Amino acid sequence: MHTTDMSGNKKAEAVAEDPAKVAAFERRVANDEFIEPKDWMPEAYRRTLVRQMSQHAHSEIVGMLPEGNWISRAPSLRRKAILLAKVQDEAGHGLYLYSAAETLGTSRDEMTEALLSGKAKYSTIFNYPTLTWADIGAIGWLVDGAAIMNQVPLQRTSYGPYARAMVRICKEESFHQRQGYEIMMHLAAGTEAQQRMAQDALNRWWWPSLMMFGPPDDKSPNTEQSMRWRIKRDTNDELRQKFVDITVPQAEAIGLTVPDPALKWNEARGAYDFGDVDWEEFYAVVKGEGPVAKERMQARVKAWDDGAWVRDAARVHAEKRAAAKLAAE
């Protein structure tokens, strides 16, 4: 569903590499050429990409849980079908992203193990609970909206397989965003109880959505290198501002109030001023202290462990059939 730069202060360690190769690589990237799996690339570029892409894939997979929580309770047949299709899209996104990341030499199983052991991160946003139906609207509208801001530039990211995966993903995300807003619009125009539900969801999801763009630029040490490598194309703060500027009028249009007393249109900047994000909360959630982080990981570990016998059976069966076929030839 999205990417957040959560790399903190860990600078990629220097590896001795042929300066001529590095220079040629940098030139290609600066010229906006795509780097393909068989091309030479600096080790740090490869590592950064595996981290970013697998984190993105994990976010899609963990992101199925908060919305999956409402499939059985969707309030109409139409809403149920849309939600099922949306969560299924997320599984599909996870699949393309894992496949794209595998082209860099790390297997899906290795990436999955890293997620389940807590070594790999996923988006902080999915560590918040979905309490009411309005949360399904808020996730589509805000979380997918923020994801689109992050992802549209990635369609031009330097690594070819990642960029191509993003083209397809972005198309689906923009549908998700619209259906989420449509749910909110409907609730905001509904009964008093529905309006309360919608406002409450906005109150709870607003700040975590702003956190999705990652730490402020002055606390994001890898941004410069990632931008030079075209792995990232805008800074965290630029994207966050863009999101606020687009989303605030959408909230106003349906009569909802953004829960930020400091929010104010700044005529001179042509942009909204907004309050400070609680970065302490963000870093705590990154560390695994989100309100439902334990539940999310428990669900993923359980699905993986409970499914082990199924995956084993599929593998053993394929081996048996291959052996039988060979014997028959």
Add this chain to the structure above:
Amino acid sequence: MDAIATYALRLGDDSLILGQRLGEWCGHAPALEVDLSLANVALDQVGQATHFLALAGEIEGKGRDGDKLAFHRDVMDFTNCLLVEQPNGDFAQTIARQFLFSHYQELLFAALMASKDARFAAIAAKAVKEVTYHATLASDWVVRLGDGTEESRARMVEGLEWMWRFADELFAMDDVDAAAFAAGVGVDKAALREPWDQRIDAVLADATLERPAARRPVLGGRSGRHSEHLGHLLSDMQFLQRAYPGATW
């Protein structure tokens, strides 16, 4: 409801309840590919339910639409077969349910395409393509699990054991079915039994599994006599519609 409306309702309820059950897997399946395929089957079933329930409401003519029928009836008015409401259990149990049901549904919809009522025929023509895939998917898994590891085989046997007692109900013809068939609208389900047996036996043979022993069938779903499981499924599914009466979503 008259026999034809009830006939549509039964088709809709089967799909709705199975779709609801499959949706419970979403995000929890044994592999990403399985998550995708189960969600796909769930989505097809919810789509079929939407068409059949709307049709039931239309034939009834009392202003009930698909959502009214899905979200505002209690257990005794649900007409799905007992098989589809069975709990997911482990993956083998889910596959056993899908295997028995999808082969039935494929044969049923293939026959229903010849319905004199164009509305039934049209839904069946679209749905038969979907359920053909479901039957293939489930059969492939029965074979993989049956002829996989010792554990998967034991689980597949258990799953079939759980579901087998509900298979006969699929083919039972009561007054509603007989009336719908006599009117040229419905299908003679009893006639589907033999081709179904052949399909099931062929897949079980490929899976190196024995056909479960015949047993006294458990019946009653079509007349609202369900298992204890359905009430819990409905309380989950109908929660919002019940908690906020009069709201639209």
